[in-house]
Amino acid sequence: MKTRIQLVLPAAAVVLVLLSALGAAAQQAGGANARPAIPRTADGKPDLSGVWAVMNTANWNILPHAASADGPAGRGVVVGDELPYVPSALAKQRENYRTRTTADTDMRCLLPGVPRVMYEPYPFEIFQTPGVVRMAFEYVHATRNIYMNSPHPKGPIEWWMGDSRGSWQGDTLVVDAMHFSDDTWFDRAGNYHSADMHVVERYTLLDRDHLQYEATIEDPKVFARPWTMQMVLYRHVEPQFQLLEYDCIAFPDEAAGNLGPPAPGAQ
Amino acid sequence: MRTCTIRFVALTGAAAAAAMLSIPAAAQQPSIAGKWDVGAGQANYTLEFGWPEEHAKLMGAPSTGRSVVIDPPDGKIPFQPWAMAIRNARDRIHTEPARMKSRDLDSQAKCYPTGVPRFANRGGPVITVFPDKVLMQIEYGHEYRIIYTDGRPRLPRQIKLWNGDARGRWEGATFVVETTNLNGYAWLDVIGSFLSDQATVVERFTPTDANTMKWTGTVTDPSVFTRPWTMGWNYTRSKAQGSEAELWEQACAEGNHFPEWDEIYAREVAPKSTKP
8 A cells, every 4th residue: 555655646746747847838838818829821811721620510400409310419509509580480490300301402412501511520621812712622522712802793693602702800701601592501400591691700710720610690581680600610630631522412323333434345 | 029020020031032932933934823714615515526516506606626636636535446335325325315324424414523634624714823732613513623732642542533633743834733543433525435543634734825824634544545645725814804703603413404314313313312
């Protein structure tokens, strides 16, 4: 017994010394309140370039949910944990939920819309230039071209991914998106919007590898008031990580044997 | 204060160095960067025969009647006999929708990715050049290619992709792109020309003056062709300004109402339809 105590005490002391050393290093790096250094472009803006992805289950349900046959459990991404549906919109949400495995256009691998494309659980890359912030998604090779400091084109326009216009507010990239179609949902659970939806997104680097993402949704046809979702995008830090393809729309045709390169002597 | 001054000097120094390195070079050489137009009728219908009259009329483009295959000199794709038989069978059947099965239908009519080299054929690209990669986008099907120039190794051979795995390098002003890891699913034109998943495609993007870029694509695939072959044409720099120069949504799969495909899909493919 005595021997054991003697062993444990030095070990604890080593841990304490290590902890205080780490603390001192953190202090030296800029003090407890200093913001971590973030990468910046030549024009001094935060540099969002890189490959990012969420680590959450919002694609299945943006609200808090237990695990189910649809997918794993999740804390949800909606601020306040509730969606302010107008009473007349609730029935459609319930119908969407009931028919979700066929009615969710995402099940057919069609464009997922905004904001959902941001939390499809696959990597995407940001290509930042002063005039345009471009995004390329592995999922269904979706793209977004966010033109900076320019007006939305005149409607009426119904695009699956909407029209996105960006500006910098301090160190936050603010994206105003509109001109949507009503074909996309927020998630597999059938939470939905109308074609009148207006989205304001805010992208703020927390440090080099973490990007705070916030989207405020305004859609008076469906929601009684604007509401906000928040989540963190994580940088893929693997060296030379690169996007592949997830063109799932072709899987059924491939499974039916219709796509393979013809072999010599075939047909 | 002192820290601020030092930081300011360091930034200015870096900016000046960057300016000295990049701006004179950019001024001397025409760049591949920007938005490009491809002459209407660049052989999406057939690489070998040019635009036939009826398709030219349909597309509002002049009928060229000329192959875009520049090597071999006879303008013919050097298919091995078995491959030529498949291509010709597809060509015959593509005008007879009633006989068509999914296998006989152009991957483009199904709104699948264009593949490479056909990416070069679906409207001019918007090219953005970064120090370690080049992004190419076309409006058609919101497609993009990321071409890495940082010398990274190739993807493992097991990973096959519609648009392949592309590596780029600069030979003077020419941007040379070598693409492998193709899945061989994408047709090369409407009449059914094809390559296999063993193909290597080498493209050369050469700006010849401020407003012209020469493009060639060389296909090497000993499993399908008797020899490497090359197609080529010129891009012209787009004169579009403002919102006209923007990439807008072309949602192909989402709005696909190609009637034969709807029928074929329902009959042959939908029963197999699942998504994880």
